[in-house]
Amino acid sequence: MSVASExxxxxxxxADELVRRHAPLVRxxxxxxxxxxxxxxxxxxxxxxxxxxxxxxxxxxxxxxxxSFETYAxxxxxxxxxxxxxRTDWTPRSVHRKTRxxxxxxxxxxxxxxxxASDAEIMRRLGIxxxxxxxxxxxxxxVRLLSLTASDDNEEDTxxxxxxxxxxxxxxxxxxxxxxxxxxxxxxxxxxxxxLVMSLYYEQExxxxxxxxxxxxxxxxxxxxxxxxxxxxxxxLTDWCA
Numbered sequence: 001m002s003v004a005s006e007x008x009x010x011x012x013x014x015a016d017e018l019v020r021r022h023a024p025l026v027r028x029x030x031x032x033x034x035x036x037x038x039x040x041x042x043x044x045x046x047x048x049x050x051x052x053x054x055x056x057x058x059x060x061x062x063x064x065x066x067x068s069f070e071t072y073a074x075x076x077x078x079x080x081x082x083x084x085x086x087r088t089d090w091t092p093r094s095v096h097r098k099t100r101x102x103x104x105x106x107x108x109x110x111x112x113x114x115x116x117a118s119d120a121e122i123m124r125r126l127g128i129x130x131x132x133x134x135x136x137x138x139x140x141x142x143v144r145l146l147s148l149t150a151s152d153d154n155e156e157d158t159x160x161x162x163x164x165x166x167x168x169x170x171x172x173x174x175x176x177x178x179x180x181x182x183x184x185x186x187x188x189x190x191x192x193x194x195x196l197v198m199s200l201y202y203e204q205e206x207x208x209x210x211x212x213x214x215x216x217x218x219x220x221x222x223x224x225x226x227x228x229x230x231x232x233x234x235x236x237l238t239d240w241c242a
Contacts, residue, residue, distance in 0.1 A: 015058040019051075022058075022073055026050035028205075029077050035207035037085075046081045053080030095139045099231065102126065102136055107235035116191065117232075137227030138220070141208075186236040194229035197222060 030046040057076040061069050105125050109117035123133050187198060193215075200206045200214065208226065212219045 015055075018058040018061070018069060018073075019054055022054060022070060023051070025070065025073060026054055026077055029074065030081065032205050032207060033078075033081060033085075035209075041085070045084060049080045049084040050077045053077040056080070098136050099140045099234070102140070103231045103234040106231055107238055110235065117235075134224055137224045137231070140227035140230045141223050182237060183233070186233050189236065190229055190232060194225055194232065197225045198229050201226065 026047055030043050030050055033046060034041065034043050053076040054073055057069070057073040061072055102122065105122055106117045109121055109125070119130075119133065123130065126133070128136075187195060190198065196215070197211060200211045201208070206214070208222045209219045212222045215222065
């Protein structure tokens with residue numbers, strides 16, 4: 001066997017070992033995403049897409065990337081799953097529209113008052129009752145998996161992908177850095193309870209039920225808090241909307 005052939009065989013063996021060792025990561029990420037998706041979404045489809053992402057990660061990973069393989073693979077796995085969800089968007093356009101309308105009202109109130117928009121004021125301006133408002137919050141918690149800054153016609157999972165800059169042009173990298181900084185500031189400006197829910201969900205990767213157990217409230221209440229945070233962030237990131 002030639003040196004080149006030996007190198008290629010070693011590379012394939014290394015990639016196969018990475019895939020075998022990190023296959024459980026695909027399942028964990030898939031079920032984490034399922035925590036905010038309707039029952040109509042097939043977790044098997046997510047896992048299949050995630051495995052493709054894992055395979056791609058194993059083929060392209062290099063130790064000099066400055067991140068562990070698990071971190072790198074997690075980004076690629078999530079990206080593959082989000083691509084699959086983007087191709088088969090299950091969210092009704094009416095849900096996107098209502099989420100955007102609430103975010104616009106929140107932005108108006110906070111611009112006018114310089115204070116956090118209260119639920120009562122949001123409902124008053126929208127002319128809706130508590131039941132409808134809470135349903136909007138619940139829907140907002142799963143609208144396109146936190147695609148906070150995109151329009152209804154071009155939803156992108158901007159927030160969840162801010163860490164992956166592979167293949168970006170210099171200008172795109174600068175814009176992505178600015179987006180990351182703006183997002184960090186926006187999250188830091190959220191009410192403490194909303195910050196905690198976002199941290200537990202996106203950093204600690206707890207599902208809504210687990211977060212409810214930690215905070216001593218129902219899963220539906222956590223869903224509302226999560227949705228409120230999503231809307232508030234979208235309102236505060238208006239300048240990044242295309």
